[in-house]
Amino acid sequence: MKFFKSIIGYFLAGFTVTMFWGKFTLSFGLLGGWLAAFFLVGPMWYINHHHNFVSNKKDAVFIDMGLAIAVCNLTVGLADKKLSYQINSIYTALPTLIFLGLGAVCGVVAALYAEKQIYKLKTKDKINE
Amino acid sequence: MNNISIVTTFLGGMVFSFLLQVIWARLVRKFGSFGGMLAAMLISGTMWILNHGISRHLVYQSSSVWIDMSWAAAIGGICFSLFMGKSLKKATPNLFAATIGGILSGLFINFLTK
Numbered sequence: 001m002k003f004f005k006s007i008i009g010y011f012l013a014g015f016t017v018t019m020f021w022g023k024f025t026l027s028f029g030l031l032g033g034w035l036a037a038f039f040l041v042g043p044m045w046y047i048n049h050h051h052n053f054v055s056n057k058k059d060a061v062f063i064d065m066g067l068a069i070a071v072c073n074l075t076v077g078l079a080d081k082k083l084s085y086q087i088n089s090i091y092t093a094l095p096t097l098i099f100l101g102l103g104a105v106c107g108v109v110a111a112l113y114a115e116k117q118i119y120k121l122k123t124k125d126k127i128n129e
Numbered sequence: 130m131n132n133i134s135i136v137t138t139f140l141g142g143m144v145f146s147f148l149l150q151v152i153w154a155r156l157v158r159k160f161g162s163f164g165g166m167l168a169a170m171l172i173s174g175t176m177w178i179l180n181h182g183i184s185r186h187l188v189y190q191s192s193s194v195w196i197d198m199s200w201a202a203a204i205g206g207i208c209f210s211l212f213m214g215k216s217l218k219k220a221t222p223n224l225f226a227a228t229i230g231g232i233l234s235g236l237f238i239n240f241l242t243k
Binding site for chain 1: 130135138139140141142143144145146147150151157162165166168169170172173174175177178181182183188189190191192193194195196197198199200201202203204205206207208209210211212213215216217219220222223224225226227228229230231232233234235236237238239241243
């Protein structure tokens with residue numbers, strides 16, 4: 001079923017990025033960030049989104065594999081811990097999450113505005129030709 | 130979380146999701162799948178260095194549990210298509226699949242590194 005195929009795709013993305021990113025940065029420092037992005041995020045993007053292994057539908061909201069990576073990082077920090085620790089650390093993590101999320105929303109609002117302006121300029125050029 | 134950290138966390142998320150939406154698809158259109166690899170390195174790599182890598186990283190971690198910049202990618206990706214009118218209802222299977230896949234991979238990594 002497509003649902004289980006999606007789970008596998010998201011599982012793979014979360015696993016490879018979370019497990020191996022640290023190895024790159026440990027060996028190569030900041031350069032490891034670029035290398036890890038190229039060798040981990042790149043192939044995962046190719047499988048999951050370019051060939052749509054996670055089966056995002058065209059008329060549905062786009063669920064990025066970044067969600068799986070984010071949840072994986074969260075789970076790694078919370079698994080095997082006491083419930084009180086888990087609840088407390090999620091509560092104290094809310095400020096970071098909220099401001100990061102607000103930034104993301106404003107970023108895409110800016111991107112939508114930019115795309116609209118680019119589209120207007122392109123159609124203006126086409127009419128003038 | 131002091132005020133400077135609030136602003137840098139916000140800006141780190143904003144710049145990252147802005148670049149993701151504006152640059153990635155264009156690189157794929159121009160260079161195909163290698164464009165995607167290039168976009169991964171240029172956008173995710175550079176933003177990781179700014180958000181997490183440098184000692185004065187932009188994304189401030191207010192808790193002991195790690196809040197990755199991929200949250201910004203995920204929320205940005207969802208909101209971008211949502212604001213363009215795509216259906217959230219049709220995306221619920223993938224939403225569940227991403228959450229479940231993330232939890233399972235986290236538990237698996239925990240199991241491997243014990």
